[in-house]
Structure formats: C-alpha cells, structure tokens
Amino acid sequence: MDGKSVAGRIHDLNDQLTASGRKAARGLLGNYPLLGLAPVAEFAEAAGVSAASIVRFVAQLGFRSYPEFQRALRDELEQRSKSPLQRGAAPEGEPSDGAFLARYLHQAQTRLADTLRHIPESEFEAVAMRLASGKGACYMMGGRFTDFLAGYFEAHMRVIRPGLRRFDGRPATRADQLLDVRAGDMAILFDVRRYDPAVADVAAVLARHRVDIVLITDEWLSPAARHARYVLPCHTQTGRAWDANGALFGVVEALIARVTEQSWSTASKRMRAVEDL
Amino acid sequence: MDGKSVAGRIHDLNDQLTASGRKAARGLLGNYPLLGLAPVAEFAEAAGVSAASIVRFVAQLGFRSYPEFQRALRDELEQRSKSPLQRGAAPEGEPSDGAFLARYLHQAQTRLADTLRHIPESEFEAVAMRLASGKGACYMMGGRFTDFLAGYFEAHMRVIRPGLRRFDGRPATRADQLLDVRAGDMAILFDVRRYDPAVADVAAVLARHRVDIVLITDEWLSPAARHARYVLPCHTQTGRAWDANGALFGVVEALIARVTEQSWSTASKRMRAVEDL
DNA sequence: TAACTTCTGTAACAGTAGTTGCATAAGCGC
DNA sequence: GCGCTTATGCAACTACTGTTACAGAAGTTA
Numbered sequence: 001m002d003g004k005s006v007a008g009r010i011h012d013l014n015d016q017l018t019a020s021g022r023k024a025a026r027g028l029l030g031n032y033p034l035l036g037l038a039p040v041a042e043f044a045e046a047a048g049v050s051a052a053s054i055v056r057f058v059a060q061l062g063f064r065s066y067p068e069f070q071r072a073l074r075d076e077l078e079q080r081s082k083s084p085l086q087r088g089a090a091p092e093g094e095p096s097d098g099a100f101l102a103r104y105l106h107q108a109q110t111r112l113a114d115t116l117r118h119i120p121e122s123e124f125e126a127v128a129m130r131l132a133s134g135k136g137a138c139y140m141m142g143g144r145f146t147d148f149l150a151g152y153f154e155a156h157m158r159v160i161r162p163g164l165r166r167f168d169g170r171p172a173t174r175a176d177q178l179l180d181v182r183a184g185d186m187a188i189l190f191d192v193r194r195y196d197p198a199v200a201d202v203a204a205v206l207a208r209h210r211v212d213i214v215l216i217t218d219e220w221l222s223p224a225a226r227h228a229r230y231v232l233p234c235h236t237q238t239g240r241a242w243d244a245n246g247a248l249f250g251v252v253e254a255l256i257a258r259v260t261e262q263s264w265s266t267a268s269k270r271m272r273a274v275e276d277l
Numbered sequence: 278m279d280g281k282s283v284a285g286r287i288h289d290l291n292d293q294l295t296a297s298g299r300k301a302a303r304g305l306l307g308n309y310p311l312l313g314l315a316p317v318a319e320f321a322e323a324a325g326v327s328a329a330s331i332v333r334f335v336a337q338l339g340f341r342s343y344p345e346f347q348r349a350l351r352d353e354l355e356q357r358s359k360s361p362l363q364r365g366a367a368p369e370g371e372p373s374d375g376a377f378l379a380r381y382l383h384q385a386q387t388r389l390a391d392t393l394r395h396i397p398e399s400e401f402e403a404v405a406m407r408l409a410s411g412k413g414a415c416y417m418m419g420g421r422f423t424d425f426l427a428g429y430f431e432a433h434m435r436v437i438r439p440g441l442r443r444f445d446g447r448p449a450t451r452a453d454q455l456l457d458v459r460a461g462d463m464a465i466l467f468d469v470r471r472y473d474p475a476v477a478d479v480a481a482v483l484a485r486h487r488v489d490i491v492l493i494t495d496e497w498l499s500p501a502a503r504h505a506r507y508v509l510p511c512h513t514q515t516g517r518a519w520d521a522n523g524a525l526f527g528v529v530e531a532l533i534a535r536v537t538e539q540s541w542s543t544a545s546k547r548m549r550a551v552e553d554l
Numbered sequence: 555t556a557a558c559t560t561c562t563g564t565a566a567c568a569g570t571a572g573t574t575g576c577a578t579a580a581g582c583g584c
Numbered sequence: 585g586c587g588c589t590t591a592t593g594c595a596a597c598t599a600c601t602g603t604t605a606c607a608g609a610a611g612t613t614a
Contacts, residue, residue, distance in 0.1 A: 018591060019580095034355050037314050039344075040572060050593045055573065066572060067316070067600095078311050101401040104531040105393045109386040116382045117284065118306045120291035123299075124378040145432055152425040156519065221307045226325050231303055241537050241548070242433065242530075249526045253519075254381040260518050271518070295561060296610095317602060327563045332603065343602060344570095 005076055006069070007032060009061045020053040021060060033073040040066055107238065108246045114235040115247040118219065127214050127230050128255055130186055132262035134161040139187040139206070141167040143196035149248055150190050156256045159274055160267040171198065183210035191215065191222035192236055193243060203227040216248055282353055283346070284309060286338045297330040298337060310350040317343055384515065385523045391512040392524040395496065404491050404507050405532055407463060409539035411438040416464040416483070418444040420473035426525055427467050433533045436551055437544040448475060455479070460487035468492065468499035469513055470520060480504040493525055
C-alpha cells in the first residue's frame with residue numbers, strides 16, 4: 001500500500017464518505033488505532049453501524065480486506081515506536097535546553113529498567129551458572145561495535161575461569177578458530193541491529209557442533225536467535241542516530257558479578273594469582 | 278481475567294515454559310505487544326515455531342483462547358495510552374530479594390543517577406563541543422578494562438569525524454605514537470581504580486605538549502586528573518569484587534549522541550559514505 | 555543403551571470472522 | 585408526491601483462523 005497513514009486517508013476522503021462511513025471514521029479516530037484492531041463486529045458495535053458498513057468503509061479507504069487494513073494499522077503502530085532513526089539528529093518533541101546529559105542518562109536508566117522487564121531472572125541465572133561451572137571452552141564474539149563488549153567481558157572472565165577464546169574479526173582465520181570446537185562447549189555472541197551476518201553464520205556452525213549458544217542482543221532479536229539456547233534481549237532503542245548498547249553493558253557486568261560470586265572459591269584464587277604477576 | 282499484564286505473566290511463568298514457549302515469549306516481548314495482535318500463523322512464523330505452539334503458549338499464560346489473549350493485549354494498550362505519565366516516570370525497581378539481575382540493574386540505574394549529579398552539564402557540553410569541532414587530532418587511551426570503552430568510543434567517533442588515533446597497549450611503541458602530537462590536539466583518557474600508571478604517564482607527556490586532556494574516571498579520580506582540562510567522574514562503586522563501569526559507558530554513549538547531533542551536517546555525510554562501502 | 559517422559563509439528567476439524575447478494579430504507583431531483 | 589439513485593442492514597455463504605488429536609522427535613533417567 002502507499003505510504004499514507006490510515007488516519008491520513010480518512011482525513012483525505014472525509015467528504016466522500018457516506019453517513020455510516022463517517023460514523024465508522026469517528027469511532028476509529030476516537031479510539032485510534034485500537035478499535036481497528038478489534039474484530040469487525042466489535043468495531044461495528046462501537047461505531048453504531050452494521051458490520052457490513054465497516055467492511056465497506058475499509059474498502060473505501062483503499063484496503064482489499066479487513067485483515068489487510070489491520071495489518072496496516074499494526075505496521076503503523078510499529079513504525080511509530082521504531083523508526084525515528086532516519087530522522088537524524090535529535091528526536092522530536094524534546095526541548096533542547098541545556099540538560100542533554102541529564103536527559104540521556106535518564107533514558108539510559110529507563111532502558112535498563114525495560115531490559116530488566118524483558119530478561120527472565122531464570123534465563124540470566126542459567127547463563128551465569130553455565131559460565132560458573134567452568135566446564136568446556138567458552139567462545140566469544142561480537143559485531144562491529146559489540147565486539148568491544150565481548151572483549152570487555154572476556155577480559156574479566158579470563159581472570160575467573162580458564163578456557164576462554166575470542167573469535168577475532170578476520171573471516172579468513174575463522175575456520176581455524178572453529179576447528180577444535182567441541183560438543184558441550186559454550187559460546188557467547190553479541191549481535192545488535194544492523195545484525196552482522198558473520199555472527200549468524202558462526203552461530204549456525206556452532207549450533208551444528210552442539211555448542212550451547214548464549215545470545216546477547218537487542219529487543220528485535222538477531223537472526224542468530226534461532227540457534228541460541230539462551231537469549232538475553234536488551235533495550236537499545238534511542239530514537240537517535242545510534243542505538244545505545246548501555247543495557248547490554250549492564251547485563252554483561254551483571255553476569256561478571258554473578259559468575260564471580262558463584263565461583264568465588266576458584267575465582268578468588270585466580271584473581272590473587274593474577275595480582276602476583 | 279486478573280489484573281496482571283501479559284508481559285508480567287510471561288515474566289512470572291518463564292521457567293515453567295517449554296522451549297518453544299520461550300521462543301514465543303521472546304518473540305512477543307521483542308515486539309510487544311504488536312506481534313500478539315497478529316494472526317496466530319504470523320506470530321508463529323515470527324517466533325520460529327508452529328501455530329500450535331503459540332496456541333499452547335497462550336493457554337499456558339492463562340487465556341481461554343487466542344482471541345481472548347488479543348483482547349487482553351488491546352485493553353492493555355488502551356490502558357497505557359490513557360495514562361502516558363505512568364510509564365516514563367521513575368526507574369522503578371523490583372524488590373531486593375532473590376532476584377540478582379533485578380538488584381544489579383537497579384543499582385546500575387542508581388550509579389547513573391549519581392553520576393549525573395556529579396558531572397556538571399557545562400563540562401559535558403564543553404567536551405562534546407570540542408569533539409564536534411573536529412579540529413586537530415583526537416587521541417584515545419584506556420587502562421586494563423577501560424581500554425574497551427576507548428575502543429567503543431573510537432569506533433563511533435571515527436564515523437563522525439577524522440583525526441582519531443588510539444594508543445595501543447604496548448609501551449614499546451608508545452613513544453612513536455606520541456611523536457606527532459601537536460599543541461591544540463585533544464586526548465580522551467579512561468582511568469579507573471587500580472589506576473594504570475601508564476595512563477598517568479601518558480597524560481603527563483600530553484599535557485607537556487599542550488594537548489587538551491579529557492579524563493573519564495571514577496569518583497575517586499585518577500591521578501591523571503592533575504593533567505586534565507576536563508574531568509568526567511563516574512560512579513563505579515559496587516561493594517563487590519569488581520567495580521562497575523556502566524556509568525562510564527553511559528557517559529560515552531551520551532557523548533557519542535551529543536557529538537553526532539552537534540555535527541550532524543558533516544557527520545551524516547560521513548555516515549552515509551560508510552554505508553556505501 | 556533402552557525405556558520413558560515430555561515436547562513439537564503436521565494435518566484434519568470446527569467454528570467464527572469477514573464477505574457479499576439482496577431486499578428495504580433513506581435521500582434527492584423532477 | 586413519485587420514481588430514481590444510493591446507502592444500509594440482514595442473512596446466507598465462504599474462507600480462513602484457531603483448535604486439537606496424533607504421531608514422531610527430542611530430551612531425560614536408569
């Protein structure tokens with residue numbers, strides 16, 4: 001369908017609508033767009049017209065069917081919550097007075113809270129436990145920006161347990177690196193929007209070798225999710241040019257803290273050994 | 278139905294869910310609540326499971342039918358749109374029992390808030406402006422763990438402006454790298470507790486060459502602070518084995534966002550150029 | 555490894571939602 | 585006021601959606 005919003009179309013066609021069409025329009029706009037997501041009968045009831053009139057109204061708006069109309073509404077809703085990326089610099093509506101940092105950090109807090117709501121404690125705990133067990137090798141990999149998170153994570157985990165390996169960025173050497181992967185090993189992959197195909201590829205290979213994959217990704221889920229045993233989705237949306245990976249960082253630090261705590265008896269020894277060097 | 282939100286129910290039942298149930302949950306939470314308003318087949322496709330599994334998932338959540346589940350989602354949406362203030366308000370946390378991730382992320386939010394209180398907006402703004410000006414070279418360096426933050430920062434800034442350089446970890450090559458530092462250049466240094474002597478050393482040298490130093494450090498201030506022109510102190514204290522660098526990460530992302538915004542006219546061109554490769 | 559349990563997808567089923575033809579009612583011009 | 589046009593609701597129809605039984609896969613335990 002063309003790019004116009006449903007509300008826009010109603011506005012355009014307003015004077016061409018029939019009497020019952022206008023009732024339908026008024027009903028929909030009065031409770032937009034939710035009423036349109038209800039079944040026809042309910043929409044009709046709420047607007048005070050017959051179901052058939054709703055269907056005709058929807059047809060007049062240029063939709064081939066009621067489901068198609070609903071799909072458009074859902075897309076619109078999704079769009080509204082996702083897209084201002086293209087808009088460029090600052091998100092609209094925000095006053096650009098002096099308090100940039102305050103606003104940004106406040107939003108960062110919200111992203112953490114949202115993330116918390118989306119990651120089940122049990123999933124987090126299972127990942128931590130698996131890491132703390134120290135069994136098998138543990139591979140790490142990230143994408144363009146998240147690779148630094150992988151590095152940060154690895155630098156800490158190395159102190160806590162053995163068997164850490166990080167896939168470097170060069171595709172050429174990847175085959176070598178995958179060479180002695182064994183069933184029962186685990187891998188921690190980072191992948192956020194503008195998903196890196198390399199991550200999904202590696203995930204597929206690892207899954208085939210029966211490696212347990214932990215995927216740390218954004219709220220829209222990397223395609224690698226289909227291969228993952230554990231998925232930790234973090235909120236990254238900012239409405240700005242760059243998404244924010246602060247929530248991923250938070251989860252990484254939480255994992256570091258939890259794993260350290262769980263394997264304290266062995267971890268503390270290793271930490272002391274590092275000190276002594 | 279009882280008053281719990283669908284997301285809340287998922288959260289509660291998570292560890293009782295089957296594997297495909299969890300996939301469904303992830304899919305839904307990742308695109309909440311829109312995916313649930315789609316027909317079963319579409320939901321199933323998006324979540325990567327069969328339609329039947331979606332139906333079972335919905336049943337597990339306590340709904341008598343898929344339509345009833347959809348009705349609940351719509352009601353929720355309506356509810357939310359009626360009181361827009363409710364959600365954005367304060368970063369509310371969970372109770373401080375048992376739930377490790379909840380506690381940790383809640384503390385992370387507090388660290389962000391504390392950091393905000395300690396960094397003057399004017400200082401932040403000055404740094405952003407200086408970076409956005411694009412004049413002179415900009416050097417970056419971090420310590421044992423914070424080096425990854427430097428890397429993350431650099432990877433973004435490279436897209437926005439030219440003249441980025443990162444000091445690598447090897448002391449041997451450092452002298453070379455310092456060779457063509459010029460007065461008026463700037464440097465961004467990261468240094469947190471267990472302060473890295475190398476950072477302080479480099480800071481001293483840079484200061485002597487009249488390079489403007491931005492220091493991103495913790496609340497106890499790295500010794501490099503004496504050489505810095507701008508200091509951004511971040512809260513890192515956790516009371517655990519490891520301090521947390523999440524607040525530094527937050528400030529870095531805020532800087533990235535601010536600088537991108539300030540230099541949007543040139544930055545957007547560079548970003549597009551990168552895309553085209 | 556084998557037996558058992560649990561989960562998952564396929565495919566047939568049933569019900570309901572959306573659609574449409576038709577008769578009637580409402581509006582409009584003559 | 586009469587006849588024509590257009591719009592509306594009812595009710596039958598169709599198609600698709602949600603549901604469920606079943607068989608096989610996956611995972612678990614002994």
